[in-house]
Amino acid sequence: MKNSLTFTPLFLAIAATIAPFAQAADTPPADGFVEGSSLKINTRNYYMNRDRRDIHTDDSKEWGQGFIGTFESGYTQGTVGFGLDLNAMLGLKLDGGGGTDGSSILPVGSGNGKAPGSFSTAGGTLKMRAFDTELKAGDLFLNNPVIAGGMTRMLPQDFRGVSLTNHSFDGWMLEGGQASFTKLYNQSGHRRIGTSYGALPAHADSQHLNWAGVSFSSIPGLTSNLYASELKDVWHQYYYDLDYTYALNDWVSLNPGLHYYHTQDTGQSLLGTIDNNTYSLHFTVGVGNHSVTAAYQRVNGNTPFDYISQGDSVYLDNSQQYSDFNGPNERSWKLKYAYDFAGLGMPGLTSAVSYISGKTDLTKVDPQSRGYSAWYSADGKDAKHWERDIDLKYVVQGGKAKDLAVRLQWATNRGGNGYAAVDRDVDEYRVIVDYPINVF
Template identity: 35%
Template sequence: MKNAIKWSSIALAVAVGNGLIVSQAAAIDGNEGFIESSSATLSNRTMNFNRDFRSPGVAQSKVDETATGFVLNFESGYSRGPIGLGFDTISMLGIKLDSTSDDAGTLLLPSTQGDTGPSNYSEIRGAVKAHIVEDTVLRYGVHLPSNPVIAYDDIRLLPNHYNGYSITNTSIDGLFVEAGRMTDRGEMNDSSEVDGAFTLDEDVTYLGGTYAFSDDLSSSLYTSKADELWKRHFLGLTYNMALANDMSLVTDLAHYQTSDDSPAGSNFDNKASSLALTLGAGNHAFGVAYQRMGGDNGYEYFDGAVFLANSIQYLDFNAKDERSYQARYDYDFAGLGIPGLTFMTRYITSDNIDTAFEGGNRDSRWERNTNISYTVQSGAIEGVNVLLRNATVRQDDTLDGGDVDENRLIVSYTWDLL
């Protein structure tokens, strides 16, 4: 059953965000830098998510829901002085458009099979920040971290987020350094903050950064500790080589080293590596990638921190001892006079999966993805993006839900308010 959009709820979120802006601006009378450096955006995403479980005997054969979400993001500037103060807020609202008890459970909404959940859910989070000297920022409160050892997810209707504290520095040219500790995590389909992915403590302390040796070569190095789970290190390297005839070759290398730091009975020991090569030729791009798992277990994670080449729409190809191979093709239709239209297809196959529960046999699986995206270039709806994502997965019933066919239709747009 379709539900009417509750515009009053959207208006409330906008009013609260604007109220915070006005009250803070009044509190810092005459400080034009604080206001001039502020920004505010309102983003909308409407998604239909359909996943068909093809394996026999599954408890739920299909999930299929439609919802629309709004994110109001305000970022203030800093007050003047040796220590500049500011604040950020993020307001999120998810509205159910179509969901039935038989097909619920897409993670667009706080719903599960047999329960379509509430008609909407919302939350408002904030953070305070301080700008020290010229290049150092301290922050406490809501975070949307995006680094190889802790990263937020934005793959459904609304992004998930963390609460914690962090420090970043850019005082050395080409070097970005950050450190922090994230505690409570807000889920992408829930307005609450929770502890305990894997039923254990998920607090994460991290340190790392990225250094650009030149415009074409950069490297990332991070280390982290997820309490009662693991210690994790990451090394990444990206090199863009210019070739003749306006072609280029981009090389991406990523390596994770994870050591177990959990109570007895768990084991997260893992080595995960990937190497991706992408040849750009005008409006075409051709890519290949190789990824390999080692250690006593597969690569486990509880957020978006899986910066590996073969972590794609449905699978991560992260099982114990798994080796996976990717071939990819991208095309920008601007080359045919249709700017804004892009196409991507890729195929990943794997082997050598350790399936000890099957008598030590080695298993394999594959996934195929196709994306078609169009951004309106002019007119009344200029900037509106329509994205169709398709995935086909074929694997043993004991692996990650078995065979799956999936389609996502996403329409999105962002308004610049400040």
């Protein structure tokens, strides 16, 4: 029988509130429920074109306009303060019919498969703060290595559950929680939490995900994170990272770092046997406004490195615009060059160019594996693929359009020797325009 790992909300609440009492006298007073409140609206215009070159079909083109409104209250006065957060999201289809939809910006409609003209959702979060500890219950926008909402499309992903964070010690952050439902970035309603690459049995999405973690940043230039999670009846997942930036002088800096995940099946093992160790190493040299990064990533296991469906909880160096380079037994290398045009008198304009090459042996995957058999390929002994990414972004620095951001992204992915079955030959273009509005 496999060991069970469970973090109940009650246990997390007790653990996170023990330390803060020692520093209660140093906690600043709350701003007040009304005085500390804010209302922000982000408008995001998103165009995406996916040219699937290997299957000779129409390009998947979608263009939409998104609106994300978030209200965050302050906290009521007193030793224990209470507050309320609200959010509302609306997505409008500007183009994506006639067989051109399906790039994941908009929902896939029922019947004819075309995206609806609009989709929307709204939610709220009750919150409580005592000393240096904050408890939230409701709709959560999470961002950590084991559960992070997808932010790469027109609307963000959120989760429904409970979370706790604690900042009692300078340079330390402790957090934990439980989430049972998620709203995917191109859907209106909530659904049970699933996985990105594994095919869970019908009607068997995991009931919930528990997580706990600690972040450390009290040493200048050094950050580190340690997290553990349990996706019920699917996996236990553990994560560790270490990142250090050392400035040789005002002009040159060195930045080594690593990310490591261990994933092990648990409970009913709904995705079958999982024993996966995945890591990535990077080294960046910064010279003025230039930087060059070399990265190596390795997946040790006969299943791909997997994570929460549509989420961004894949904190690996070679997770790119199109591919995560996370196939079973995959090894990948990356070279990236980035430049900040502030060096040419154009602050707000940044760019990056990356090339990544991956290789794996897909024949080692169990063709009878529950959930991951799609990765099996009889001719995938030396399966290969590569991706080239170009990223250009400009943020307006002042005036009435201050903080307006325009981003252009282009990715080219090519696969061979059996890899095309799971990572297709694709040219993908994205144009993203963000305009944040601070109402108050």
